[in-house]
Amino acid sequence: MEWKNELTRMLGITYPIIQAPMLGITTPAMVAAVSNSGGLGSLPVGGLPPEKITALIREVKALTQQPFAVNLFVYEPAAHYDRKTFDDMQEFLQFLYGAHQLAATPVSYDEVPFYSWRVQLPVILAAGIRHISFTFGMPDEEGFRLLKEHQALLMGTATCIEEASLLVAAGTDVVVVQGIEAGGHRGSFLPGELPRIGTMALVPQVVDRVRVPVIAAGGIMDGRGVAAARMLGASGVQVGSLFLRAEESLATPAHKAVLAGITDTDTLLTRAFSGRWARGVRNTLLKEIEASGLPISDYPYQDALTQPIRKVARELDKTEFINVWAGQAAGKARAWSTGDIFAELVRETTLALSK
Ligand SMILES: Cc1cc2nc3c(=O)[nH]c(=O)nc-3n(C[C@H](O)[C@H](O)[C@H](O)COP(=O)(O)O)c2cc1C
Known part of the structure; x- marks a missing residue:
């Protein structure tokens, strides 16, 4: 052809x-x-x-x-983002990590890279x-x-x-x-x-x-x-x-194992990880942030907030706390x-x- x-x-x-x-x-x-x-x-x-x-x-x-x-x-x-939205989310995340026996360094609002x-x-x-x-x-x-x-x-x-x-x-x-x-x-x-x-x-x-x-x-x-x-x-x-x-x-390997097990209904659109809409696999971090009802900062502020836990979770193979981006057909x-x-x-x- x-x-x-x-x-x-x-x-x-x-x-x-x-x-x-x-x-x-x-x-x-x-x-x-x-x-x-x-x-x-x-x-x-x-x-x-x-x-x-x-x-x-x-x-x-x-x-x-x-x-x-x-x-x-x-x-x-935005050069600056609503400080309260940022701080409230940070407080919630720290509490959430503690409840799951995890720890991640808090992020300084003034040093969002x-x-x-x-x-x-x-x-x-x-x-x-x-x-x-x-x-x-x-x-x-x-x-x-x-x-x-x-x-x-x-x-x-x-x-x-x-x-x-x-x-x-x-x-x-x-x-x-x-x-x-x-x-x-x-x-x-x-x-x-x-x-x-x-x-x-x-x-x-x-x-x-x-x-x-x-x-x-x-x-x-x-x-x-x-x-x-x-x-x-x-x-x-x-x-x-x-x-x-x-x-x-x-x-x-743990991340790949999650991807190996997903099917058509396992992904959804969320702003929870980064503040921008993205499609990923439903997991604990995503569900808990969404269920909190808290407003989510725009990208890159929310992204910066969840970055430390994603890094820790990656090292510990805790895939419930990383962002597993995947398309609707990623199971294949x-x-x-x-x-x-x-x-x-x-x-x-x-x-x-x-x-
Ligand atoms: C894990 C992951 C990360 C992505 N990162 C980017 C990126 O950095 N820049 C970009 O333009 N698109 C990015 N995309 C979107 C892709 O460019 C593309 O639109 C998408 O993968 C196509 O759909 P598919 O995943 O069903 O093949 C990313 C997609 C995935 C799955």
């Missing part, structure tokens, strides 16, 4: 299959394995300090000569990266100008037609359409009610509206999904949950090497489309 299309030409890849950037899961080895297999690996760096970004990019480059994308969180956080995409971007461009994907929003005019000056190829995330149209009007080269099935954070960035549109419904509507290649993301776990996305008019797919249990994933994730998962996806797609 013919894999080449406008998207593969733009990205300089063989297969229009993108490994989704997954902060906390994706390693340089995973990114390189996908790029070396002919897809596009994506290195997530949302919120990371510039020196860490430089080191990660260097690691990927040591493992592949092929193109890969670097992924940013493009948003403007935050590295803006504005600080990150020059570092990424200086490292020679030209494939840049982003989520949570879109760069302002100055950001677009800087990116275009460097001939960067921009892949922006949209969760509804309006977001897709805004991205394209501003100069985004490729739109990643994220359906509500998707694992991890929602890329939504317009004010008002969160768009909750499924991949199957959203992809053709965006394809009909914009003149740039569209990548489908959300719920694609095998060749049938890739073939379906193609039928809907997508030029490519972005696949995240499929790689959660890969050998190169940062997920611990394969515990193979990234290269084998990718090769099987290509094989299955070829088969599905030759029927």
Whole structure:
């Protein structure tokens, strides 16, 4: 079958299959394995300090000569957040940890770590990266100008037609359409009610509206999904949950065991972990925060509040207190090497489309 299309030409890849950037899961080895297999690996760096970004990019480059994308969180956080909301949640969390015989250091409101995409971007461009994907929003005019000056190829995330149209009007080269099935954070960035549109419904509507290649993301776990996305008019797919249990994933064995045991009804959308809507597996930390009825601080404040316990719980294999981001179909994730998962996806797609 013919894999080449406008998207593969733009990205300089063989297969229009993108490994989704997954902060906390994706390693340089995973990114390189996908790029070396002919897809596009994506290195997530949302919120990371510039020196860490430089080191990660260097690691990927040591493992592949092929193109890969670097992924940013493009948003403007409030410089200050309601102190009472923050303090009340912190008090509740400390009590909760104690009740479960756990302990985590309280977070100082004045030291919530935050590295803006504005600080990150020059570092990424200086490292020679030209494939840049982003989520949570879109760069302002100055950001677009800087990116275009460097001939960067921009892949922006949209969760509804309006977001897709805004991205394209501003100069985004490729739109990643994220359906509500998707694992991890929602890329939504317009004010008002969160768009909750499924991949199957959203992809053709965006394809009909914009003149740039569209990548489908959300719920694609095998060749049938890739073939379906193609039928809907997508030029490519972005696949995240499929790689959660890969050998190169940062997920611990206990984390992977949770993922191995989930089914279609085990994920839900929550703001409990980070303050932004995200899809993850229902567990104690999530349920207790939601049941508390307390207001939840916006990202990155709530994220900072839950970070210490997530780190402690990860070390202790207490998966009830970590964030297990996963899509609605993540139960089908394969515990193979990234290269084998990718090769099987290509094989299955070829088969599905030759029927
Ligand atoms: C664990 C996890 C972490 C994620 N982190 C990011 C991220 O850092 N940046 C981003 O643009 N998308 C992120 N996503 C969303 C993916 O880009 C993509 O939309 C999603 O994985 C597609 O749905 P699927 O999980 O059903 O394949 C993440 C998804 C998961 C599962």
